[in-house]
Amino acid sequence: MAWPSTIRVWLKRDSGQYWPSVYQTMPNSCSCMSFNPETRRLSVGMDTGSILEFILAEDYNKMTPARTYHAHQGRVMVVLFVLEMEWVLSTGQDKNFTWHCSESGQQLGTYRTAACVSGLQFDVETRHAFVGDQSGQVTILKLEQDSCSMVTTFKGHTGNVMALCWDPGQRVLFSGSSDHSIIMWDIGGRKGTAIELQGHNDKVQGLCYASHTRQLISCSSDGSIVIWNMDVTRQETPEWLDSDSCQKCEQPFFWNFKQMWDSKKIGLRQHHCRKCGQAVCGKCSSKRSTIPIMGFEFEVRVCDSCHESITEEDRAPTASFHDSKHSIVHIHYEATTGNLLTSGTDKVIKLWDMTPVVS
Numbered sequence: 001m002a003w004p005s006t007i008r009v010w011l012k013r014d015s016g017q018y019w020p021s022v023y024q025t026m027p028n029s030c031s032c033m034s035f036n037p038e039t040r041r042l043s044v045g046m047d048t049g050s051i052l053e054f055i056l057a058e059d060y061n062k063m064t065p066a067r068t069y070h071a072h073q074g075r076v077m078v079v080l081f082v083l084e085m086e087w088v089l090s091t092g093q094d095k096n097f098t099w100h101c102s103e104s105g106q107q108l109g110t111y112r113t114a115a116c117v118s119g120l121q122f123d124v125e126t127r128h129a130f131v132g133d134q135s136g137q138v139t140i141l142k143l144e145q146d147s148c149s150m151v152t153t154f155k156g157h158t159g160n161v162m163a164l165c166w167d168p169g170q171r172v173l174f175s176g177s178s179d180h181s182i183i184m185w186d187i188g189g190r191k192g193t194a195i196e197l198q199g200h201n202d203k204v205q206g207l208c209y210a211s212h213t214r215q216l217i218s219c220s221s222d223g224s225i226v227i228w229n230m231d232v233t234r235q236e237t238p239e240w241l242d243s244d245s246c247q248k249c250e251q252p253f254f255w256n257f258k259q260m261w262d263s264k265k266i267g268l269r270q271h272h273c274r275k276c277g278q279a280v281c282g283k284c285s286s287k288r289s290t291i292p293i294m295g296f297e298f299e300v301r302v303c304d305s306c307h308e309s310i311t312e313e314d315r316a317p318t319a320s321f322h323d324s325k326h327s328i329v330h331i332h333y334e335a336t337t338g339n340l341l342t343s344g345t346d347k348v349i350k351l352w353d354m355t356p357v358v359s
Contacts, residue, residue, distance in 0.1 A: 007022070008024070031047050049076060050070055071092065073094040076091070087108070111148045119133075119138075122166070128140050133160075133161060157183065159178035161175050161177055162203055164176075165207035170214075195236060198295050199218070199319050201224070221327050224321060227322070233293070243279040248284035251283075275302050285303045329345055
């Protein structure tokens with residue numbers, strides 16, 4: 001998709017170079033797209049709220065308009081074609097989640113979300129739609145042919161949910177946020193387990209999962225690409241404990257006026273150990289360490305006793321880091337070829353051979 005109003009299909013020539021085979025002018029600016037290789041169906045979300053559908057020829061040298069869905073009152077944020085259901089799912093700036101029948105073009109239903117939705121995934125087996133919105137919340141919806149019901153909601157991010165990725169095999173959902181974090185939600189385990197992954201310094205823009213190697217690929221707007229090994233036993237981060245004084249040295253925190261007066265001591269600032277969750281003062285948490293098994297690939301604050309308990313084996317990284325050298329806005333991973341596509345704000349599309357690191 002090229003800015004502002006063209007679609008191009010790029011084919012790899014015998015020379016190894018990619019050249020556009022189709023140059024389709026659009027009536028308005030495109031905002032998102034979804035392509036199904038089996039049917040060669042291309043669904044394009046528009047700034048106007050419409051979804052335009054095209055069928056590509058077998059040789060990918062022609063695209064034919066097939067249908068227009070008048071789905072939203074504002075920009076289409078995400079569009080997703082589900083072949084098994086013959087449904088076109090979409091979200092828009094109008095805070096509506098809609099689904100249409102791709103055979104008749106009829107709108108089957110709509111659901112009003114609390115905030116604008118920027119992440120969307122669907123599980124065919126259970127007919128569950130996962131929608132992540134700009135309040136940081138993820139909602140699970142149960143879709144029927146012409147009705148929708150909310151199953152549950154969960155929130156773990158402090159920023160917008162920017163991307164979702166669903167693995168139907170392990171039945172886990174990954175969410176990436178503008179708060180720089182990723183959360184793995186264990187839906188299938190039914191125990192409410194949520195694993196945090198902290199490896200980005202900017203908002204997470206895209207997530208892809210390589211199920212055959214159990215590796216998660218995440219990209220952020222600062223250009224970093226992180227490959228996470230999810231084939232390891234990970235631990236949940238602890239809840240932060242509340243206390244009026246340091247749980248190590250018992251020095252009062254600055255709001256604990258009574259203890260400050262009784263002990264004639266100056267109140268201290270409260271911190272938290274990322275490993276045990278205890279409320280500690282700065283003196284008792286002067287050390288820093290990575291804790292990859294808990295998702296902390298960067299050094300974080302830990303209390304002195306936890307720092308002593310962390311071994312070099314515990315510090316072994318569970319992720320690798322790569323620089324794409326452009327600000328990423330979208331990614332797509334193709335497991336059959338091992339290629340990762342990134343597109344950036346620089347209007348450049350890059351194709352990466354991921355087989356050396358995703359294997």
